[in-house]
Amino acid sequence: MYPEQELDLIRKSQHGDGIAFRLLVESHQALAYSIAFRFTREEQESEDIVQEAFVKIWKNLSKYNTEFRFKTWLARIVTNQCLDYLKSARKKSMSKILISEEMTISHEHKMESEELKTIVYKLADQLTAKQKTVFILRDLEMLEPEEVCSILQIPDGNMKSNLYYARLKIKEGLKKFYKE
Amino acid sequence: MRCSNFEKNIFLFKEASEAQQDALRLHLKNCKSCERLFQQTMQMERLVKEVASQKITSANTAKLTSRIMERIPLQSSPGWLDHALDLLQNTFIKTALATISTILLVTFSVEFFNDTPPAKYQNSITSGFAILNSTLFKEETVRQRSKRKFFAECISPFKSQQYLIDCAKSKLK
Numbered sequence: 001m002y003p004e005q006e007l008d009l010i011r012k013s014q015h016g017d018g019i020a021f022r023l024l025v026e027s028h029q030a031l032a033y034s035i036a037f038r039f040t041r042e043e044q045e046s047e048d049i050v051q052e053a054f055v056k057i058w059k060n061l062s063k064y065n066t067e068f069r070f071k072t073w074l075a076r077i078v079t080n081q082c083l084d085y086l087k088s089a090r091k092k093s094m095s096k097i098l099i100s101e102e103m104t105i106s107h108e109h110k111m112e113s114e115e116l117k118t119i120v121y122k123l124a125d126q127l128t129a130k131q132k133t134v135f136i137l138r139d140l141e142m143l144e145p146e147e148v149c150s151i152l153q154i155p156d157g158n159m160k161s162n163l164y165y166a167r168l169k170i171k172e173g174l175k176k177f178y179k180e
Numbered sequence: 181m182r183c184s185n186f187e188k189n190i191f192l193f194k195e196a197s198e199a200q201q202d203a204l205r206l207h208l209k210n211c212k213s214c215e216r217l218f219q220q221t222m223q224m225e226r227l228v229k230e231v232a233s234q235k236i237t238s239a240n241t242a243k244l245t246s247r248i249m250e251r252i253p254l255q256s257s258p259g260w261l262d263h264a265l266d267l268l269q270n271t272f273i274k275t276a277l278a279t280i281s282t283i284l285l286v287t288f289s290v291e292f293f294n295d296t297p298p299a300k301y302q303n304s305i306t307s308g309f310a311i312l313n314s315t316l317f318k319e320e321t322v323r324q325r326s327k328r329k330f331f332a333e334c335i336s337p338f339k340s341q342q343y344l345i346d347c348a349k350s351k352l353k
Contacts, residue, residue, distance in 0.1 A: 018252060025248050033244070034236040047244050054248045113230065120231045139225075140232045145195055160192055167191045171224040178223045 001027050006070050014061045025054055028071060031141075032078045038136045039082035041121060049085065053077045068150065075151045079137070083129055116177075123173035127166050134159055135166040183207075183214050190218050 006027075012020035032053055036046035056077055064073065124132050130152075137148045138159075149159050189196045189204050196204070208215045238244050267273050334347030 018249065021252060022245065022249055025245055029241065029245060029248075030237055033238045037236045043239065047238060047240075047247070050238075050244060051248050051251065055251050058252055113234070116227060117231045117234060120228060139228050142232055160195055163195070164188055164191045167221070167224065170228065171191075171221060174224050174227055175220075177227065178220050 003069070007066065010061065010064055010070060013058070014064070021058060024070065028074050029054075031071060032074055035075060035078045035136065035141060036082055038121070038140050039079075039132075040085055045085065049078060049081045053081055072147060072150050075137070075143075075147075076153075079133060079151060083133065086129055086132075119173065120170065123170050124166075126173075127169060128162075131162045131166040131169070134162040135170070138163055139167070183211060186211075186214055187217070190214065190221050193218075193221070 006024070009020040009024050013024060029050060032050045033046055036049040036053075037043070040046050040049065053074060057074065064070075124135055127135060133152060134148060137143050137151060138145065143151070145156065145159060149156055152159065186204055186207050189200050193201065193204065204218075208218055330351065331348060334344050334351065336343075339347075
């Protein structure tokens with residue numbers, strides 16, 4: 001979608017046009033869901049996060065800053081909701097149990113695509129919240145460094161520092177799969 | 181330069197500037213341990229890219245859209261009142277409204293407590309209009325009076341309507 005079209009839909013939505021808002025939802029839902037799922041890896045949780053994010057956007061449409069792309073605004077809201085979700089101690093402890101189980105499985109079997117995915121996500125779970133967020137947005141969602149900084153509202157140096165430590169840890173975790 | 185100076189740029193190769201990339205490439209030619217680390221990092225990047233390339237989509241995209249849209253009408257769309265309240269949150273508008281209110285209050289107070297009789301006419305234009313209006317009013321009053329006087333004899337509560345018409349006709353003749 002062109003930025004002008006997007007802005008037109010936002011303006012119409014600001015005036016209560018439900019059809020225009022539906023078009024915005026349809027065109028950006030995939031990104032929101034993808035980010036949410038990479039954080040939570042739970043379908044239901046991801047759908048709830050996406051739903052809440054769009055409702056929040058609808059309520060705050062009048063505050064939309066045209067300096068930023070809609071995509072950036074949405075990604076910021078989704079990321080913040082995912083971080084809130086990660087703060088839950090229950091979810092953290094559940095992830096730790098899963099790591100030990102699946103890492104053992106990977107030792108015994110040939111690494112396949114599904115397994116690689118599981119390992120990468122489990123390694124990401126071991127990162128700090130900031131490192132995980134930067135890693136997901138930059139390396140998994142493949143967003144530009146400027147976009148990541150804008151979404152997280154952090155300076156370039158901070159983003160790079162978190163990305164460096166994230167990649168360092170991920171690299172260590174995948175060591176046994178490297179070919180010499 | 182030491183290897184430790186290049187380590188960060190090995191991990192942040194894509195994010196590094198062109199000059200930093202060139203310097204690193206030069207260093208890698210002469211440093212086997214850094215070259216090994218670089219190759220491992222590239223392998224890690226490829227593995228991560230493989231994971232990233234697996235598109236994640238909701239199994240119920242249409243259902244999710246409907247669920248979102250169902251929530252929207254419930255949250256009544258921002259009406260004029262919401263916009264007005266939003267506007268009132270603006271500091272500039274708050275200041276402007278406060279200033280206008282003060283000016284109106286001062287103007288009202290000055291007018292209210294002003295005991296001096298109002299100046300008859302502020303300028304020649306208004307006085308000219310007043311004179312013209314009063315002249316016209318006078319002329320109209322005189323005309324009405326003379327008309328009433330002219331027909332005064334005909335008007336009588338004791339006479340019939342027909343008498344009034346006949347009398348008026350004869351007067352006009």
